Amino acid sequence: MYAFAYQRPTTVRQVQSALGKHEDAKILAGGQTLLPTMKQRLASPSAVIDLGHVAGLSGIEKKGRNIVIGAMARHAEVATSEVVREAIPALAALAGGIGDPAVRNRGTIGGSVANNDPSADYPAALLALGATIVTNKRKIAADDFFQGMFTTALEEGEIITKVSFPVPAKAAYVKFPNPASRYAMVGVFVSKKGSDVKVAVTGASNEGVFRAAGLEAALKGKFNPKAVEGVAVDGSNFIADIHGSADYRANLVSVMTKRAVTKALGK
């Protein structure tokens, strides 16, 4: 790891001003992606701004019909939160399946969302649940937030403070983990609220997380695993590597969607 200046602000305003002072500063939330990246010298920020002591970024609460999760909430907290488990059990289960127990004790929802790794689990949940990302400057709909692999709508000096999830009627997340890395080769989050159905796919595309319009249309007709059969999944821009071809991943999208719908129906 290359040398950097370490900053430990206590307010979001101080974070913003620290970001303004250092060129190439990076925000450190749980560090479970940033630190490995820095150790491999794939990132060499001039300054690391630690969010660990910043007030107002923690906590999980139910606000009206939404579950609001602080950006610094660890995966383990979301996984075990009574509030989340009761309102959106699929989200708690997703958080409980990220990495391993020690990683879940450090990794945060804000960090995962801001990083937008193409194989990360959380982005699929945000898209499929129609979540809103709250920053120090504005509120951003998940559909506008994720803009391709490792790319988001966040601007310079903009910090995620919380994520707000509308409570769905039914939801489930199913992933096919890579047998070695355990990252999702394909992960599918489905949700249903009234007549609206959303299907978000992570792990598969070179463009990062995306909503599968064809699958959504089919499932709006009938929210049933059978509805997925015969729906073509366009894998032309899917990831192809030693773990699986683009076609293989396209097929996985169908299979994971069927499983997720079955799970969402409680079967």
Place this chain on the structure above:
Amino acid sequence: MISVSMTVNGKAVSAKIDPRTLLVQFLRENLLLTGTHVGCDTSQCGACVVHVDGKAIKSCTTLAATCDGASVVTIEGLAHDGVLHPMQEAFRENHGLQCGFCTPGMIMSAIDIVNRKGHDLDEHTIREELEGNICRCTGYHNIVKSVAAGAHAMAGSK
């Protein structure tokens, strides 16, 4: 250089360190607590697991600076007055190790599992929960047995 202060195995420690010092480096090189191991150095293997404020974390993927003010427990902090912690004793009794390299991390993770999931652990739970700890000798069979036995023993030792 920045200053950090924390409690390690019940003792207050402070030092001036380079901000890029990882917690595992701080433990091993500053405090000479070499029981915490560096296996893969990429947060896969779990040989570096320690407890920070009561929770298992990978010390190779944590900056020492972020643990300022925290309470850290390492494998060296488990035995008291020459008596092994019940989980350590269970690993010895059940031959839960061969070369022993992964053992400190296994034991720290195992205690964390008991703290979260209680004393009655089935094999499936233990195997799932040990996802972040890799052993390259034993094939896990005796490790799983050790964790189950240690979990029971910890109930008795309370």
